[in-house]
Amino acid sequence: MDIDFANLQRQYQEYKDDINFRIQKVLNNSNYILGSEVYDLEKALGDFTGAKYALSCSSGTDSLLLSMLSIDLKPGDEVITSPFTFISTAEAISRLNAKPVFVDIEKDTFNIDSNKIESAITSKTKAIIPVSLFGQPADLNVIELIANKYNLKVIVDGAQSFGSTLNKITDSNLGDLSITSFFPAKPLGCYGDGGAIFTNNVDYFEKIKMLRVHGQNQKYRHKYIGIGGRLDTIQASILLAKIPFFDQELVERSYVAEIYSKSLYKYFSIPVISSDRTSSWAQYTIRTENRDHIKQKLKEKGIPTAIYYPTPLHLQECYKDLRYKIGDFPEAELASKEVLSLPINAFMRNEIEYIVSNLIDLA
Ligand SMILES: *Cc1c(COP(=O)(O)O)cnc(C)c1O
Secondary structure, three states: OOOOOOOHHHHHHHHHHHHHHHHHHHHHHOOOEOOHHHHHHHHHHHHHHOOOEEEEEOOHHHHHHHHHHHOOOOOOOEEEEOOOOOHHHHHHHHHOOOEEEEOOEOOOOOOEOHHHOHHHOOOOEEEEEOEOHHHOOOOHHHHHHHHHHHOOEEEEEOOOOOOOEEOOEEHHHOOOEEEEEOOOOOOOOOOOOOEEEEEOOHHHHHHHHHHOEOOEEEOOEEOOOOOEOOOEHHHHHHHHHHHHHHHHHHHHHHHHHHHHHHHHOOOOEOOOOOOOEEOOOOOEEEEOOOHHHHHHHHHHOOOOOEOOOOOOHHHOHHHHHHOOOOOOOHHHHHHHHHEEEEOOOOOOOOHHHHHHHHHHHHO
16 A cells, blocks of 8 residues: 555545636636635634634745734744744744744643743743644643733644634634644645634734735835735635535544544554644654654555654754753653654545554554
């Protein structure tokens, strides 16, 4: 068997008629920048998430940057985040010459350990950016209390978690701002780069609407230094075609996760989802001390796996000036050596059984 990790081709085949129809409509109108599909999409995203305002933009990375610009993050400000995430989270902080301050993760959820946040707060701390890693929201119950106590902003990096919930509220409707990514392999993906920002705050909404078009409030009038950060109309049309199927995709993904968990819990450390949360299952990630060997053996059987993430951010070369060292965040460091993400998507058929039986053989 030759298994596809994300099954994007199978997904396209399923939705082909809707997607082709929508793209063709954009081509017929030739309204490629901020066409009506972009606004239709934002309406649909608002309806789905319950967030009052939804703004699409050019990528998950740019949605982080736009969020940080909207809270007026300044050089020298400190932002608390997880060292066990994709680089974008910290990169956007550093791009604004602010300073990422890392806090170790929880062993079982891979998310920032809310018990360790308070001791990292200084007079320069401006915001906390919890990441909903692998699709599960972080402990926002506690994080929002801490943020209120110290008057900090919370920006949820929900790049992997569109559709997940905490206390039945969508991940996109948590924090002062919440972002997501429509990178093709994310739970709700477009067919290129894309992202969105969610907020219930009208001031952030108005500001980001300007920031994503070069800070302009009218044509060629620039109130802020912004970025070129729009989602293009074709990508919006693809997302509009896919949204009606998204709830069912979430069901399918959690079904795959359930089978993995039931089959593998005796042999591997399986992902833990807190009882007050649901995951969008962007990744299904097990832990094993024998990770590299198992990864290689699975590959030989045609089973692709992924390591998110092999090097925690505090040990990245680009952050050597922050002077972190090995041992600073033991949970993140251990996770980086043990994690192995298995294929998960809404279009798996007999692959699941094949993956499970091969994994058990290697346990
Ligand atoms: C994918 C991802 C991003 C960036 O999203 P892009 O759309 O690829 O720019 C940011 N944060 C996390 C946690 C991600 O997984």
